[in-house]
Amino acid sequence: GKGQHRHFMVKEIYEQPQVIGDTLNTMLNPASRTITLPELPFDLATIKRVTIVACGTSYYAGMVTKYWIEQLARIPVDVEIASEFRYRQPVLVAGDMAVFISQSGETADTLAALRYCRDAGLHTVALVNVAESTIAREATTALLTQAGPEIGVASTKAFTTQLVVLACLAMGIARANGRLTPEQEAHLSQALAEVPARIAEMLRDEDKIRVIAEDVAQARDVLYLGRGPCYPIALEGALKLKEVSYIHAEGYAAGELKHGPIALIDDHVPVVVLCPSDELYDKTASNVQEVIARGAKVLFISDAEGLSKLAVAPMASFTMPMVDPFVAPILYAVPVQLLAYHVALARGTDVDQPRNLAKSVTVE
Numbered sequence: 001g002k003g004q005h006r007h008f009m010v011k012e013i014y015e016q017p018q019v020i021g022d023t024l025n026t027m028l029n030p031a032s033r034t035i036t037l038p039e040l041p042f043d044l045a046t047i048k049r050v051t052i053v054a055c056g057t058s059y060y061a062g063m064v065t066k067y068w069i070e071q072l073a074r075i076p077v078d079v080e081i082a083s084e085f086r087y088r089q090p091v092l093v094a095g096d097m098a099v100f101i102s103q104s105g106e107t108a109d110t111l112a113a114l115r116y117c118r119d120a121g122l123h124t125v126a127l128v129n130v131a132e133s134t135i136a137r138e139a140t141t142a143l144l145t146q147a148g149p150e151i152g153v154a155s156t157k158a159f160t161t162q163l164v165v166l167a168c169l170a171m172g173i174a175r176a177n178g179r180l181t182p183e184q185e186a187h188l189s190q191a192l193a194e195v196p197a198r199i200a201e202m203l204r205d206e207d208k209i210r211v212i213a214e215d216v217a218q219a220r221d222v223l224y225l226g227r228g229p230c231y232p233i234a235l236e237g238a239l240k241l242k243e244v245s246y247i248h249a250e251g252y253a254a255g256e257l258k259h260g261p262i263a264l265i266d267d268h269v270p271v272v273v274l275c276p277s278d279e280l281y282d283k284t285a286s287n288v289q290e291v292i293a294r295g296a297k298v299l300f301i302s303d304a305e306g307l308s309k310l311a312v313a314p315m316a317s318f319t320m321p322m323v324d325p326f327v328a329p330i331l332y333a334v335p336v337q338l339l340a341y342h343v344a345l346a347r348g349t350d351v352d353q354p355r356n357l358a359k360s361v362t363v364e
């Protein structure tokens with residue numbers, strides 16, 4: 001049941017510290033600050049390229065993973081929408097690794113892509129939340145998230161638990177090909193181990209998001225901006241808002257703004273900016289100045305350092321915990337979930353069962 005919560009969506013948002021911790025427990029050894037991946041029937045060191053295939057929110061988890069694997073392991077990663085991948089005759093090399101991300105493990109297009117890769121001789125790794133699902137059974141290896149049943153149609157805890165598994169996988173690939181030093185492994189493991197506590201802290205500020213959501217609920221269109229691994233989180237934030245509030249939203253890489261979407265900016269279009277203080281901070285902050293100069297109402301989501309450095313005044317801000325940039329995309333997923341939820345409440349939509357959507361898309 002929903003317990004003390006009004007909807008499954010918010011219950012599942014609040015479960016994240018617990019289920020992320022449960023998921024990390026399957027791979028992270030906090031004492032030694034090392035990771036242990038499940039036994040794989042192939043040697044990760046032989047992998048020359050990783051193909052990741054998924055749909056919807058799971059696809060955005062794949063996009064974040066591309067940043068992680070390419071940065072840490074220095075091998076190329078392709079991330080593909082399953083319905084495109086399966087019909088475009090992708091060029092695949094037998095012996096490479098393909099990863100299929102699916103909460104339900106039953107998504108028809110993702111399953112078809114898995115079979116395509118298996119027939120092409122790739123090692124297929126599934127990442128699912130349902131151990132006995134078709135995708136888990138048909139893959140060479142199944143990795144599991146420990147999110148527990150996700151009832152809300154809008155995916156929340158499945159996404160963040162996918163991300164922590166994928167972060168460990170990226171570290172595992174990097175370690176296998178000699179690119180992750182024990183010091184780095186310890187440092188990143190520590191950053192991951194702290195994620196549940198940081199999210200729990202952040203959730204205490206839910207009320208601030210509720211207040212901001214009342215404004216956003218008046219909008220017809222909303223833009224989400226992010227850079228680097230927070231770019232996929234901008235896409236995820238926009239998807240979440242569309243799904244549960246029916247407000248039109250678009251996610252953009254902040255650097256793309258001046259290539260088109262800036263034409264949309266006026267004081268009726270809220271702009272949600274995901275901007276941790278990392279090496280890309282200054283770039284995104286200057287995009288914020290540009291849109292504020294054009295009258296945009298910005299919701300600036302950053303940490304204390306990032307907020308104090310911002311030279312202009314956003315309409316609203318939300319303070320995130322200071323974390324290692326490696327785990328920032330996991331944390332920044334949570335305020336955009338809460339924002340979508342509160343905007344939906346303000347609009348009176350059916351949060352857990354949005355119109356036209358199914359929890360599991362088993363037909364193409």
Ligand code: M6R
Nearest residue numbers: 056057058102103104107154155
């Ligand atoms: O079960 P899956 O992870 O394969 O589902 C993929 C998408 O259908 C799913 O993420 C969908 O986009 C959600 N409604 C997002 O909230």
